[in-house]
Amino acid sequence: MPHPILTDLETIASSTAAENGFDLCGVKVFTHLKPMTMQVQIRHIGGGDVSLEECASFSAPMGEAIETSQLLNEAYVLEISSPGIDDQLVNDRDFQTFRGFPIEVAYRNDQGSELRQAGLLHKRSTDHVHLNIKGKINRILRKDVIAVHLTRLKG
Template sequence: MPHPLLPDLEDLASATAVDHGFELADLQVLAHMQPMTVQIQIRRSNGDDVTLDDCAGFSAPMGEALENSAFLSEAYVLEISSPGIGEQLQSDRDFQTFRRYPVDVIHRDTEGIQQRHSGTLLERTEDLIRISIHGRIKQISRDSVISVELTSPTG
């Protein structure tokens, strides 16, 4: 069950993030911790990486916004971080960064049957994802792709 203050805290964190050139990526309230922990993940609006200094610099204005809001009446710990990259590739930047990395591409074939292909990511274009499977190039229509995920080199 989500914490009852989660929507209010998300609105506050989102507005504070925007004021400082960030976007709110995630917010968690760990009420079972003593003291309660508020975890906030931020990302840069322009797609640049979030540095440790960015997180440290955002901590003070976010802490001040929380104090001024009076949403939290008990002691809490504020943690600021960035989400980093997940295993699923989504943005153009992800596909550029992880070219030549091992991936699993899950897609539907022409009969609508789900397929999984493991290979090395070569590129993503407007229409296709190209991977190399044991030296052979496989082209998969982007319209049929369900997900592209990073994998370990051994699969």
């Protein structure tokens, strides 16, 4: 179950990222950690890599925005990073950027069971996610897709 203030934190993180030239890729809140940890993932609006220095410099305005919002009334750790391997592909830019990369698609079949298929990302069309599996293109209906994650090549 998501933290009750996650939506508000995502809104703050998204606007703060945009003000600083970044797109927000995701926010996670780990309340089981002491102190609580908030992870914010960003990337450049133009799609370029975010350096360690840029993550560090974004920490100050992000922390200031959280403090100003007064949403968190307990100690927390703020972690800023950029997406990397094992991350979920979500938007069109993700699917274009990682074309040809190894992915795993979790999806539901007609009986409602969850299945997984791994291969190289060929493309995502309006209706399907296309995987290259040993030279053969397999299509999975987008409406059945639960998640698409980057994976490491098995070798």
